Structure formats: structure tokens, C-alpha cells
Amino acid sequence: MEAVERAAECGLSPAQLARTYQFVEASVASGQIPGAALLVARHGIPLPAFAVGRLRPQDPNPAIRPDTIFLVASVTKPVTATAAMLLVERGQLLLDDPVCAIIPEFGAHGKERVRVRHLLTHTSGLPDMLPDNLELRRRHAPLSEFVRRICELELDFPSGTDIQYQSCGIAMLGAIVERITDTPLPEFLRREIFEPLGMNDTSLGLGHLPPERIAHVHLEPEMEGTDWGWNTPYWWNFAAPWGGMFTTVGDMFKFCQMFLNGGMLNGIRILSPATVAAMTRDQTSGNPVIPATARYRQAWGLGWGLAWRRQPASGWSYFGDLTSPGTYGHGGATGTVVWVDPVRAQICILFTTEPTAIRSGWLGRCSNLVAAAAL
Structure with a gap:
């Protein structure tokens, strides 16, 4: 061989x-x-x-x-993270920017203090998957509906105070890249x-x-x-x-x-x-x-x-x-x-x-x- x-x-x-x-x-x-x-x-x-x-x-x-x-x-997650970090090194994003400063609809139900850094380190307090993840998939919901539902969530714990693996946070990271660049991820x-x-x-x-x-x-x-x-x-x-x-x-x-x-x-x-x-x-x-x-x-x-x-x-x-x-x-x-x-x-x-x-x-x-x- x-x-x-x-x-x-x-x-x-x-x-x-x-x-x-x-x-x-x-x-x-x-x-x-x-x-x-x-x-x-x-x-x-x-x-x-x-x-x-x-x-x-x-x-x-x-x-x-x-x-x-x-x-x-x-x-996929570190690849999406790399896209966000490209914006950081280009001066378009700070790790300590509030997510709601970029996606205002995210700043509800106690999520105003979630920072970009928290999304990248699994410390945001968001869950891994949406509670209705399977139902959304069964009816072929688009990614935009997943993001909308994440924006409506309450946190499982205050951001930055614990570690919980969270695909929802990476979904928001992708949405941030799209919002800043006006380009599909x-x-x-x-x-x-x-x-x-x-x-x-x-x-x-x-x-x-x-x-x-x-x-x-x-x-x-x-x-x-x-x-x-x-x-x-x-x-x-x-x-x-x-x-x-x-x-x-x-x-x-x-x-x-x-x-x-x-x-x-x-x-x-x-x-x-x-x-x-x-x-x-x-x-x-x-x-x-x-x-x-x-x-x-x-x-x-x-x-x-x-x-x-x-x-x-x-x-x-x-x-x-x-x-x-x-x-x-x-x-x-x-x-x-x-x-x-x-x-x-x-x-x-x-x-x-x-x-x-x-x-x-x-x-x-x-x-x-x-x-x-x-x-």
C-alpha cells in the first residue's frame, strides 16, 4: 500500500x-x-x-x-467560525459585540448580553437544538425559520457563566456573517x-x-x-x-x-x-x-x-x-x-x-x- x-x-x-x-x-x-x-x-x-x-x-x-x-x-462548525473570524480580522466585527447589535431581533427574552464570543465558545446559554427541531425539519422549514425561532428563545443560563454545546449559537454566527456581508453563508x-x-x-x-x-x-x-x-x-x-x-x-x-x-x-x-x-x-x-x-x-x-x-x-x-x-x-x-x-x-x-x-x-x-x- x-x-x-x-x-x-x-x-x-x-x-x-x-x-x-x-x-x-x-x-x-x-x-x-x-x-x-x-x-x-x-x-x-x-x-x-x-x-x-x-x-x-x-x-x-x-x-x-x-x-x-x-x-x-x-x-462544519469551525468552518463557520472561520468565516466569522475573517470579519473580526477585517475590522467588521468584535468578539465582544452584542449579537443584538447586529441582529436586533435576537435581543429578546434576556439575550441582550449575549456576545459574539459566547457563540464561538459554547457559552451563550442557548440550547444545542431548538425544542421543535424535529417538527421544523418534518415540515421542511427553511433555515431562516430556524434563526427566527432561535431569536425567540430564552437562555438556559446567563451567557458566559457555563459551557453548553450549542448548534443554535453557530446558527446565529452564520446569520451574523450573512447580515454583515449581505452574502449567503x-x-x-x-x-x-x-x-x-x-x-x-x-x-x-x-x-x-x-x-x-x-x-x-x-x-x-x-x-x-x-x-x-x-x-x-x-x-x-x-x-x-x-x-x-x-x-x-x-x-x-x-x-x-x-x-x-x-x-x-x-x-x-x-x-x-x-x-x-x-x-x-x-x-x-x-x-x-x-x-x-x-x-x-x-x-x-x-x-x-x-x-x-x-x-x-x-x-x-x-x-x-x-x-x-x-x-x-x-x-x-x-x-x-x-x-x-x-x-x-x-x-x-x-x-x-x-x-x-x-x-x-x-x-x-x-x-x-x-x-x-x-x-
Whole structure:
């Protein structure tokens, strides 16, 4: 296998990398994972992507390929955060701007003190999903209705006083980008991030991407047979700022390598080094107002999760146990994870089509195999 043969070029153990690929292949062969693609890189050198399994869980053909496009769910969040941070470094936005100063209708029911910073660090007090999330999806509500409903919510706690993972906050972040730039978020991301980085197989929402190349997610019972689930035209075109991005392992490597390079890739600068440093620095652990139990369980940069503190109450961690302090990344509910270890200059892009891969610990075990390959 070419990737194993080239592993030593970038300081990775060929034997450990082979063990990693065998783990993924065996998981697909046993039926634990319908399909997966994995790209490992170190010192800026990406190895050829490893791909195995089926494009559609119930169909033996066609096979997943290295260029297969995945719905990556919440791996979208740091990308939306990057759009907002572009506005920060361009002087169009401050982290401590009240959200209602940009979106006045948001400033109701005690949300007047929510800042942009709170949206980026999961400290806004907003819930993860709307209480009527499923009902809205069942009737194919547009994203604008989701945003309107978020503006009507009350907070679960005063902003800045606790940490609660919140897709609703990232939805508002996307709305802020659109309001300031007068540009739809998918178009802003395409113009400012995807095209400059050469991420030609990436889009928020299906966009220009060919449907026949998209890996279908193995649906859990509540989504089976619906017309609003992960594999439906409704969701493919919804373009959720918190979870609607489609991409390949190769394209996502470019995004992560840009961060590892301090905001630049192939001579093209996307972010300033100062912005990258702020996004990947611990922004929550030093806040004495947040309860210690919350601060010790998880830590957030601006859009990125920090692996060394990512230990939810359930005990699983999609980053595994062996990444270095300072590692940042994100996981997605469709069975995806990306992480960047700046100490080892190592990147892992791991996409599956199995939602249970997160809570079963499968992503964490595979992450350990990848991390252990660094020599």
C-alpha cells in the first residue's frame, strides 16, 4: 500500500499505520462501520487517503473512494467560525459585540448580553437544538425559520457563566456573517475559503457537488423512511451553518493544514497568524465564573474544541487519548472527526458514515492508532 510505503517520509511508523488501516478495514468487514475514509499527514506531507466500504450502507456497490464526499455534520462548525473570524480580522466585527447589535431581533427574552464570543465558545446559554427541531425539519422549514425561532428563545443560563454545546449559537454566527456581508453563508465560504484553498469538492449544502459521489449516512431508526433526514434532498440543500457541509478527506486536510501553517497554504493566506492563535487557544478554562466541573470537562477555542480537555460525562472522546496538549479539532454526529496536533505537526481526517462511531468510542480508538504512528 502506497501510504504505508511512504509513511517514513513524514515521520510516521509504517507498521503502526498499517495497523491503523487494518483496524478500519476489519471494522467495515465486520459490519461495525459501513464505510470510511482516512487521511493522515505529518510535517505538511499528506499520505494517500485510505478508503473502504460502501457508498450506501445497504448497497454493496459502488465503493467508497479516496475522493468520496461526506456529510461531515458538526465538523462544519469551525468552518463557520472561520468565516466569522475573517470579519473580526477585517475590522467588521468584535468578539465582544452584542449579537443584538447586529441582529436586533435576537435581543429578546434576556439575550441582550449575549456576545459574539459566547457563540464561538459554547457559552451563550442557548440550547444545542431548538425544542421543535424535529417538527421544523418534518415540515421542511427553511433555515431562516430556524434563526427566527432561535431569536425567540430564552437562555438556559446567563451567557458566559457555563459551557453548553450549542448548534443554535453557530446558527446565529452564520446569520451574523450573512447580515454583515449581505452574502449567503455558502457563497461567502466558497469565495473566501474553499476556492482560495482549492477545496473544489467542498460546499455548505450540496451546491455544485455531484450527488452520485456522496456517501449516505447509516440512518438511526428515527430518521429511517423520512423525507427530512441526513440522506434527503431537504437536508442536503438546507446548508446548516452548524452541520451541513459536504467535503472530502483531501479537501479537509487543506483546511486543517492552513491552520497548522498559521493561516496560509501554498502561498495563499486565508487567516492572519493572530487569528489562528486566538481560534486555537483555550478561551474557556480561565473564566472563573464558569463552574469548575464544566471547565475541567471541556475547553474551547473559538470554534475549535481542545482535545486535552475533551472528556464528556459519558467518558468517550473522539480525539482519543494520545494527542499532544494543544491539539484542536471537532467531531460530527454522522461519524466524523478531524484533529490537528501542533506539537507533532500531525493531522488526522477521519470520515465514516456511522453515527454510533462517536458514542461507541470507535473514533477515539482509531484516533489513538493514528496518534501512535508519530515517531
